Amino acid sequence: MSNPLTQIANILLRKHESDKPGPSLDAILASTDKHLANFDELIQPSPLSRPRTPFDSGLPASEMTMATLPLKDKLKVIPRAIPLMLNMQIGARMYDGKFDPIETEASPQFIEEFEAMARELGAKDIGYVKVPDYAIFEGKGLPCEYAIVFTVEMEKEPLESAPSFDCQLEVMDGYKRMAHISKKLAKHLRKAGYDGYPGTALGGITDYPLLAELAGLGAIGYHGLLISPGEGARLRINTIYTNITNLPTIEATGEKNKHLWVRDFCAMCKKCIRQCPVDAIYDEPVPRGDNGGMQTIDHATCRDYFTRNFGCGVCLVVCPFSQASYEKVHAKFKGNPDAPQFRIPVISIDDINVVPQG
DSSP: OOOHHHHHHHHHHSOOOTTSBOOOHHHHHHHHHGGGGGOSOOBOOOTTOOOOOOOOOOOBGGGOGGGSOOHHHHHHHHHHHHHHHHHHHHHHHTOSSOOOOOOOOOOHHHHHHHHHHHHHHTOOEEEEEEOOGGGBOTTOOBSOSEEEEEEEEOOHHHHTTOSSHHHHHHHHHHHHHHHHHHHHHHHHHHHTTSOOEEOOSSSOSBOHHHHHHHTTSOEEOTTSSEEBTTTBTOEEEEEEEEOOTTOOOHHHHTOOOTTTTHHHHHHHHOHHHHHOTTOOEEEEEEEOTTSSOEEEEOHHHHHHHHHHTTTOOHHHHHSHHHHSOHHHHHHHHHTOTTOOOOOOOOOOGGGOOOOOOO
């Protein structure tokens, strides 16, 4: 299997045969995941964990907008794609199974300085979570049980034209920044004696929106995206896995996720459902297996349109939280006593009936 840089170069520079399957993002992710084999022992997913949703649609290259760009547009993609893939590759190599941490607890001063560094690098918000096994994708594994979750904001103006090449460029900028931030923060942790493993910016081995919600950064909306204060749904999420046992998770601080009212708003709003170009968002969330989770997206329908139309992004853009301020939506919604109080069930350990193995 070729490395990610070679694969992205093939995607951007090689002339693809129109009747052949298009280039594979899943192959790029597989080349990073293979580094997990370096560990003798990993934290395993729940028997009820779901697999990572694939990117590949199986469409021929002739129907893939990112594989058929004119040269002038490819030249705009390269400064984003190459740093993204390079930092993903560097991050993947940190999963060599050789780092030996000497520290397990961090002082409040270290956490404060770490957060300041993260924000200086471009992180918008930061949270912490002990990763539950049901958030680990099927067939993957974690070297550490804790995750530092951070978001980066995407600019509103280029997203407004979704689906479009300009929107796709802004999304790629977000991924590029996340790959750089997670690599730098992971190296900083290691320098201080802690485990630090950067999450893969594009994809990953855990469910990022779920971890962000569990960390109290926001709530997952009907479009399957995290909605948070400030940027609404105009964000991307990444992680750094670590062995720091005294991170200020919301459980450790005795707090609760104060953003779950967003689900009630989604049940009333449903604008993303109405505006989806291919009706890929369910009118009501449906159970996803037996693990207490819910699914809101018909991924196969979404994926084909996504691939043919610059990664789409319509649901992200039309979301009221991406258009107006979180506070304004909250104030207006809470002022309506007749608003429906429906909720997408929130996964908890108590919801999961693990099937005995043996």
